[in-house]
Amino acid sequence: MNIVVTGASGYVGSTVLRALTEAGHGVKGIARHADKSAPAGVRWALGDIRDMDLVEPFRGADAVIHLIGIIREIPAQKVTFEAMHVGSTQRVLAAMNTLGIPRLIQMSALGTRPRAVSQYHRTKWEAEQLVRATSHLKATILRPSLIFGGHAPFFDMLGSLAKLPMVPVPGDGNTLFQPVYRGDVAALICALLEDSGTAGKTMEIGGPDRYTLNQLFDFMGAQAGRPHPPKMHLPLGFVGAVARLSNVLPVPVTPDQLAMLTEPNITDDDQWHQWVDQPTTLASGHKK
Numbered sequence: 205m206n207i208v209v210t211g212a213s214g215y216v217g218s219t220v221l222r223a224l225t226e227a228g229h230g231v232k233g234i235a236r237h238a239d240k241s242a243p244a245g246v247r248w249a250l251g252d253i254r255d256m257d258l259v260e261p262f263r264g265a266d267a268v269i270h271l272i273g274i275i276r277e278i279p280a281q282k283v284t285f286e287a288m289h290v291g292s293t294q295r296v297l298a299a300m301n302t303l304g305i306p307r308l309i310q311m312s313a314l315g316t317r318p319r320a321v322s323q324y325h326r327t328k329w330e331a332e333q334l335v336r337a338t339s340h341l342k343a344t345i346l347r348p349s350l351i352f353g354g355h356a357p358f359f360d361m362l363g364s365l366a367k368l369p370m371v372p373v374p375g376d377g378n379t380l381f382q383p384v385y386r387g388d389v390a391a392l393i394c395a396l397l398e399d400s401g402t403a404g405k406t407m408e409i410g411g412p413d414r415y416t417l418n419q420l421f422d423f424m425g426a427q428a429g430r431p432h433p434p435k436m437h438l439p440l441g442f443v444g445a446v447a448r449l450s451n452v453l454p455v456p457v458t459p460d461q462l463a464m465l466t467e468p469n470i471t472d473d474d475q476w477h478q479w480v481d482q483p484t485t486l487a488s489g490h491k492k
């Protein structure tokens with residue numbers, strides 16, 4: 205098949221490109237910058253999803269995998285959740301509609317729901333709703349929890365914090381997460397391309413184990429030889445006040461991210477095990 209991948213140069217996209225290429229698909233990546241380490245044969249259409257023409261890059265595609273998303277807004281550059289999640293999905297759907305491309309894999313995120321606390325999740329929900337409202341489309345929506353493997357930006361940040369003399373933890377650190385291996389997510393996406401029986405479905409994707417934030421710090425600390433780094437639990441009101449300065453100061457967490465760090469991110473949905481029957485554990489996959 206000929207597949208277009210938006211966000212192809214990103215953390216998830218680079219793994220998806222490899223999986224698609226290994227499966228023998230023709231692949232075109234869309235991003236502002238090409239990934240120089242992408243497999244040979246991957247073609248690129250470079251531009252900003254907010255204003256680039258998508259019809260020509262999409263022409264000839266059998267399916268689109270829409271991965272573009274952001275975790276932090278940059279208002280000065282008009283990089284907003286609304287533009288990057290809702291606006292980009294609108295543009296992808298319009299181009300697919302123009303060309304009659306039938307199949308879409310839409311990347312959402314676990315926790316996405318109407319009236320979610322974070323703007324990240326609310327705009328992911330709006331994007332999902334646009335996809336659901338597009339009647340001719342065979343679309344499958346994926347909602348992963350935190351994704352790990354290789355240099356996952358979130359896990360790298362935990363690892364850096366775990367090396368500090370005292371690890372700053374927002375609140376009690378008991379929020380549960382269910383991290384999933386990026387190779388498994390890529391394998392799932394590849395399998396779903398061939399299986400349009402999942403059209404119209406939304407799948408939540410959690411890994412085999414659940415960890416509190418405290419346990420994730422312990423895990424990443426252990427990788428650096430500090431299995432139980434001492435932790436300083438900071439009141440949420442205080443962290444929230446610091447996070448509100450993130451627009452003007454290099455604060456590691458925004459109010460939106462803080463909201464997501466303090467609500468459980470777990471699922472009992474195991475539909476995806478039909479395609480990936482032995483999901484990779486954090487212990488075995490975090491360095492791969």
Ligand SMILES: NC(=O)c1ccc[n+]([C@@H]2O[C@H](COP(=O)([O-])OP(=O)(O)OC[C@H]3O[C@@H](n4cnc5c(N)ncnc54)[C@H](OP(=O)(O)O)[C@@H]3O)[C@@H](O)[C@H]2O)c1
Nearest residue numbers: 211212213214215216235236237252253271272273313351
């Ligand atoms: N990583 C996780 O733990 C996780 C968990 C759940 C869901 N997700 C979702 O999975 C998707 C991929 O996440 P990721 O971690 O791979 O993100 P990422 O590493 O930040 O990658 C984002 C991709 O989007 C591209 N991009 C960003 N702004 C763009 C623009 N204006 N125009 C065109 N391309 C643009 C980036 O390339 P350029 O910078 O070169 O443009 C890059 O290829 C997102 O939708 C995210 O919400 C991720």
